[in-house]
Amino acid sequence: MEKVFVHPECPFSESTFNLLAQFYKKTPRSDFYREHKKDLLKYVEEPVKYILSQVEYLLPDFIKKYINIKCEKVGQIIAINDLQSIVYSVALGLKDFYSLDNNTQLMISFENQKLTFGFYSNIKNIPEIIDNFYSNYGPKKHLEKKLRLYNFSNPIYCYLNHGTEPEPGQYALFDTPNKKFKSLNELLLYLWVLQQRDVPFIHKINSIQVSVSLESEEILGYSAKQLIHKITQTFKKVFPLFLLFNMCDYYPHFIEYLSLYEKEFNPVYQLEEISEISGFQTTQLTQWIHAINRKGQTIIQGPPGTGKTFLAQKLAQHLIGGGDGFSDIIQFHPAYTYEDFIQGIRPQSQDGQLTYPIVPGRFLEFCEKAEVCEDTCVIIIDEINRANLSQVFGELMYLLDDRQDTKRFITLASGQKFRIPTNVRIIGTMNTADRSIALVDQALRRRFAFIPVYPNYEVLRQYHHREETGFPVDKLTSILEDVKRAINNKHYELGISFFLTKTLAEDIQDIWQMEIEPYLEEYFFDQQEKMDEFLWDKIKDKLSNS
Numbered sequence: 001m002e003k004v005f006v007h008p009e010c011p012f013s014e015s016t017f018n019l020l021a022q023f024y025k026k027t028p029r030s031d032f033y034r035e036h037k038k039d040l041l042k043y044v045e046e047p048v049k050y051i052l053s054q055v056e057y058l059l060p061d062f063i064k065k066y067i068n069i070k071c072e073k074v075g076q077i078i079a080i081n082d083l084q085s086i087v088y089s090v091a092l093g094l095k096d097f098y099s100l101d102n103n104t105q106l107m108i109s110f111e112n113q114k115l116t117f118g119f120y121s122n123i124k125n126i127p128e129i130i131d132n133f134y135s136n137y138g139p140k141k142h143l144e145k146k147l148r149l150y151n152f153s154n155p156i157y158c159y160l161n162h163g164t165e166p167e168p169g170q171y172a173l174f175d176t177p178n179k180k181f182k183s184l185n186e187l188l189l190y191l192w193v194l195q196q197r198d199v200p201f202i203h204k205i206n207s208i209q210v211s212v213s214l215e216s217e218e219i220l221g222y223s224a225k226q227l228i229h230k231i232t233q234t235f236k237k238v239f240p241l242f243l244l245f246n247m248c249d250y251y252p253h254f255i256e257y258l259s260l261y262e263k264e265f266n267p268v269y270q271l272e273e274i275s276e277i278s279g280f281q282t283t284q285l286t287q288w289i290h291a292i293n294r295k296g297q298t299i300i301q302g303p304p305g306t307g308k309t310f311l312a313q314k315l316a317q318h319l320i321g322g323g324d325g326f327s328d329i330i331q332f333h334p335a336y337t338y339e340d341f342i343q344g345i346r347p348q349s350q351d352g353q354l355t356y357p358i359v360p361g362r363f364l365e366f367c368e369k370a371e372v373c374e375d376t377c378v379i380i381i382d383e384i385n386r387a388n389l390s391q392v393f394g395e396l397m398y399l400l401d402d403r404q405d406t407k408r409f410i411t412l413a414s415g416q417k418f419r420i421p422t423n424v425r426i427i428g429t430m431n432t433a434d435r436s437i438a439l440v441d442q443a444l445r446r447r448f449a450f451i452p453v454y455p456n457y458e459v460l461r462q463y464h465h466r467e468e469t470g471f472p473v474d475k476l477t478s479i480l481e482d483v484k485r486a487i488n489n490k491h492y493e494l495g496i497s498f499f500l501t502k503t504l505a506e507d508i509q510d511i512w513q514m515e516i517e518p519y520l521e522e523y524f525f526d527q528q529e530k531m532d533e534f535l536w537d538k539i540k541d542k543l544s545n546s
Helices: 014-025 029-035 037-058 126-136 143-148 184-196 216-220 224-244 251-264 271-278 282-295 308-320 362-370 389-393 396-400 457-467 473-487 504-523 528-532 536-544
Strands: 086-089 104-111 114-121 151-162 179-183 205-215 297-302 327-331 343-345 348-350 353-355 358-360 377-382 424-431 449-452
Touching (some): 014 029, 014 037, 037 224, 104 224, 126 184, 126 205, 151 184, 151 224, 184 224, 205 224, 271 308, 282 297, 282 424, 297 308, 308 327, 308 424, 362 377, 389 396, 457 473, 473 536, 504 536
Parallel strands (some): 297 449, 327 377
Antiparallel strands (some): 086 104, 104 114, 114 205, 151 179, 151 205
């Protein structure tokens, strides 16, 4: 049997889930609980209490002022139907506010081999609340636009219960067991549509749960920091539901919280925005995003001046949009080493003494920071092939081989166990025209998805028409087409970024003589007759001819 990967800093262990499996098999469960109370305390209750205490510490003051965290049931096992499940409630109602007559809470619960956390309410008037929400505030206050910015990043499941009470852990959403939502707006709009269409059972709903569930193997792969952060971020994202279903006068508090949320999480950056400024179709961009998420790492390759780094940064903005992740950029060069990237011995002065500690490199620092983020984090490696990649990556090659395998880890020279967090994406850029450096070797090439980017003259036209520069851009693109035919090699084509400037009419001579000609002279070093066709004196005439 394959051994389960357990993160060295995970607050739970295999013993936790062995105990829970036995707990759910025994009848009556109360007897098993009394017999194994000491072990349950050690492997289940104490870790959960620790997680709850840290979640409480990390929750923003805005949330803390509304909920009763200091509740006598917090951190205690609550008997439900003769200990049907082990539940820890974080919030059981509003503090110092008038609330509706229902049990609404932020919750964490163990259900056999699963840890569930999020929002729960056994509310009985959900149709009226949702209808009131959209009828009074949606179109009038432009709330829908604001809600679109409130992105879940990782889809969150919604469960609606109706009719007879389901079995423990069993939920029904009409004809499907559950439904995933990418945003708060999508969830609320879905519930409103059900109400407007008077879908059968909508008036019989007796509870709603919006939550994230982790299976035992996934839980064991998390460190305490990761679990705490994931639970905290989930509570932050579902908290508007807590206000909506628990307060009579929820709207001003709802809007205030959405405004705070926008400041804490990255703004959503749509692919349509990238398409508009880059010229690439959204279908193409969608394919690239899918490749990055599927493979975990990609390289954008192409000749100089095609906007590879610009595109990498825009894709990174989209990937981290709506979440708590971040992006960083580093540039490789021939002197870049494994010690710079992963870890190595670096002399340091401490209290007048010279020490030689093993210090983490840029990628290790990035991963340590990303590990406590719930959402996607992106590291951009500019000019990735300018360094000796096999030497710089070292044993990281093993981790890059199959990013879908969450159990892969390596032991570094320091003895530290390391794996690339599942939320990390790597985007490299590679200039295919630089003859001074080797291309990526086959061993590394198969570990990356490759995105080819070549000059797009239509983008150049759109830019100058949009900015109303008055420059004869059609004549320029005709000249660039001539250069492209003369070069006759897609890896050395002339990029358009040289000419994306509002003052091109004043700068074109400098750009051509000081940037374009040196590049072409290197390529046509033994073909002077071709080079002569693209000297400034001839280009100037072509641009000025009517």
